[in-house]
Amino acid sequence: xxxxxxxxxxxxxxxxxxxxxxxxxxxxxxxxxxxxxxxxxxxxxxxxxxxxxxxxxxxxxxxxxxxxxxxxxxxxxxxxxxxxxxxxxxxxxxxxxxxxxxxxxxxxxxxx
Numbered sequence: 133x134x135x136x137x138x139x140x141x142x143x144x145x146x147x148x149x150x151x152x153x154x155x156x157x158x159x160x161x162x163x164x165x166x167x168x169x170x171x172x173x174x175x176x177x178x179x180x181x182x183x184x185x186x187x188x189x190x191x192x193x194x195x196x197x198x199x200x201x202x203x204x205x206x207x208x209x210x211x212x213x214x215x216x217x218x219x220x221x222x223x224x225x226x227x228x229x230x231x232x233x234x235x236x237x238x239x240x241x242x243x244x
Contacts, residue, residue, distance in 0.1 A: 149185075150183055150184025150185060151184055151185065151186070152185050152186070153185070153186045153187075153188050154177075154180055154185050154186070154187055154188065155188055155189075155190045156177050156187050156188065156189055156190065157189070157190040157191075157193050157194075158170055158173065158174070158189070159193070160193035160194065161190075161191065161192045161193020161194070162193060202231070203234065203235070203238055205231075205235075206231045206232060206234045206235030206238065207235040207238045208235070209231070209232055209235060210232045210233070210235030210236045211235075213232055214236075217229075217232070
């Protein structure tokens with residue numbers, strides 16, 4: 133699937149960008165979707181097809197980035213709290229401090 137972005141916002145732009153391939157996932161690869169909602173969303177994809185777009189169903193959904201998101205948060209919090217620690221380390225919970233310290237140890241090699 134290829135995605136070309138039209139940088140002019142608005143509904144009219146979608147018509148001018150006809151012929152593009154649009155990715156669509158009915159359940160993001162894991163979500164339970166109410167049948168009536170799924171029907172409405174499927175009908176919505178037909179609107180894009182009528183505008184000249186090609187709808188490509190994405191089966192597996194987006195990648196799970198929860199771990200990476202958490203590590204990035206730990207890194208940011210570690211940077212903000214660095215001046216306060218270790219003097220105030222006992223003021224925070226053990227799990228929280230473990231996450232902060234994981235942020236301190238984060239390098240490009242250890243994130244994946």
